[in-house]
Amino acid sequence: MLGQASVPLVGIVDTVVIGRTGDIAALGGVALGAMIINLVFWTFGFLRMGLTGLTAQAHGANDSPEVEAMLLRGLAIGGALGLALLLLQGPLTTMALAVMSGGAQVDAQADAYVTARFFGAPAALAVFAITGWLLGLGRTRAALALQVVMNGANAVLDIVFVWGLGMGAGGVGAGTAGAEWIAVFTGIAICTRVAGGGPVALLRRSERAALFARSALSRMFAVNRDLMIRTIALLLTFTWLVNAGARLGATTLAANHVLLQFISVAAFVLDAFAFTAEARIGQAIGSRSRARFVRAVRLTGEFALLGGAMLALTFWLGGTAVIAFMVTDIATAATARQFLPYAAVVPLLGAPSWMLDGVFIGATQGKALRNAAVVTTVLYIALDLLLRPMGNTGLWIAFLASYLLRAATLGPYLPALLRDITGNETLAKRATPA
Template sequence: MDQATRTDRNRAGAFEVTHRLVLSIAIPMTLGFLTTPLLGLTDTAVAGRLGSADALAGLAVGAVLFDLILGSFNFLRASTTGLVAQSFGRGDRAEEYAVLWRSLAIAIACGLVIALAAPLLLAAGLALMSPPASVGAVTSEYFSIRILAAPMALSNYALLGFVLGRGQGVTGLFLQAIINGVNIVLSILLGLGLGWGVAGIAWGTVAGEAAGTIFGLCLVVMRARGASRPSFAHVFALERLKALFSLNRDIMIRTFVLLAAFTLMTRIGTSFGPVALAANAVLMNIFLVAGYYLDGLANAAEQLVGRAFGAAWRPAFDRAVKLTFLWSIGLGALTTLLFLVFGETVIGWLTTTQSVRDEAAIYLPWAALTATTGALAFQMDGVFIGATWSSAMRNMMLAAFAGYLAALAIFVPLLGNHGLWLSLNVFLALRGLFLASRVRVLAARVFS
């Protein structure tokens, strides 16, 4: 038996979940996620210095289109994490890499289809957003370049899912830092230094995704030395591919419903006038801030729950659920308290328009509450992804969305924008509670 095989078998089976183990995954990933808004600020600053409002608006429209297109494929990251974590818990190193190669094959295939369909996607996006002709021209330039990175961007989802499934939070941080760091540096250099404008920002994104893919693949290949290499037949076994597609389908449906919920909130918000709409946009940043570290804790839940499943070790599962719950609820409540105390100061940083500041202050308590009502939902998403309970997660999301629609129908006519924010909190709370209600029954089936 070689050293790699002995190591894999030693790590399989029972293991202890500690606060330190949870935070060793959550903290690096939170730091990695925080590089994303920094990238957005940099791109906005570069476009803002080009001396053209059309450049800034065109970049904004293009960024929204890519959020919709590429964000819909985040299931590649989630499914890879859950399946790799379970293989990790079993000590099945060959299957860990088989999961990665399957996910990479799907990522590259989907990325190539997206790139080839670029003209159709661009036309549909411009029709959806309806920007002025001058803004549309900038968006077209940006989109036509950045779309080249689609295969690499989706590959990076799979690579990040792989390292997270193995509990390598620091490696995940490095991957995020390389992708966004190269992007930031080259966007400034090409966009402003060489005068390429919005095209330079787009090429910076392509280079960042390429750097992340190259670094990630090199890392995977180096760490795979000595491991049992899965055969082609193993990687592309029909039964395993069907299971992966089924998992990805369920997570994708869940993602679409989540996007629909936030899109619906924005759409309804427009009926309250531009000041209320702007105030809501400012306040959503509070939810996004909380989302960065709640996502980090969800990543910890994914890995630890998946590993416990692979190891068939119920104590580790129970402990992972308990500790990630405590950290999520505790940090969510702390965030709510901090924004209730300092929220108006934060609003002042985000907008200088006094009417928007005053309006946002009215609805601040509702926005602050989302950090608490959403904490359980984030944590449970991590538990269900790690356990690969994708169909239950999909069904509970649909049930929560139905509750959200009912809340909107009841509270918005009665309370206006207050009702809109109340409905969002109801939706977040229902997601977490519905998922949590299924954990005991589903776990009993697995660990029996």
């Protein structure tokens, strides 16, 4: 939970550093730019999610060579995809800003932010792989250390570039990109220590034939393909939300961005339980244990619901003070306070959907995740269009409904998953010599 709570600090620090300058266009630019970057970068979030489930299953099966191969594959794929994004940053930025227009001043700030962030793309995607691998092994303290390093570097660099050098939204992007490069080198050092030996030793003992085995790569890409579609579908939900806010003006866009920081904190904190479920469920499937699977679902689910209720109450009672600290613009702060109740209830409504994500990611059930996400996104957009006459109120009602839709569309797949595990457990017992 500590590690996950530190993840959204990157976005919170970015918002506070630029929000306290009083520049509403710069804050709107960071909001728009951050959504573009999230849409592009998290399209490849399968590097985190897919690697967690696959690594956990290899670990549960005591397949150490495959565990190490997973890390090397993830780093290679993440670095290569990140480099491709860096090379394509020009057309990607132009296309995104053409679709998500927030006005000339906001767009200029967003362009500066996005351009700077793309220089961190190879590192950001490699960090996804590193985090997924560590979580798959249950190395939560190592994942926490990595996040602390990245968040600390981001805070320092943001302050230097924005408050010290006056670089505005571009300085926020540069600070975050620099922190991502610091994090990737730190993560590689952590992973090689966990694996035993330095990077060279790890490469030497990893057989090339096993590293690029066709069966392993085919399975990895099959899981990742479905997770990629699922991630894109869910990212479209947030992209639609931000773009809808932008159409309502710079003040609404900035206020919604502030409220999204609350949701980011809730999502990442409660994802701690989901990540625990991913690792435990992956290990349960690797060892073909129904009892371990049921225990992981029950305990993490109970704690997630309790945590969601506590977070909702905390946001409701303390959100006004946090908004006053984050933003100095009076109109933006007032709008954020008006819609705070909608953001406050997200942790409670979203807990079941986040937990089910963890269960199915750990089980590497990409098809179920893909299908549920696509249906959810289509229904959410339809509901948002229907409620558009209600302005920002309709926007938030549709967004809250999306969390209920995610749980409702994914939950029906759970009984079949449990039956599969029960069948595999029976087969494993029959194959075990008496």
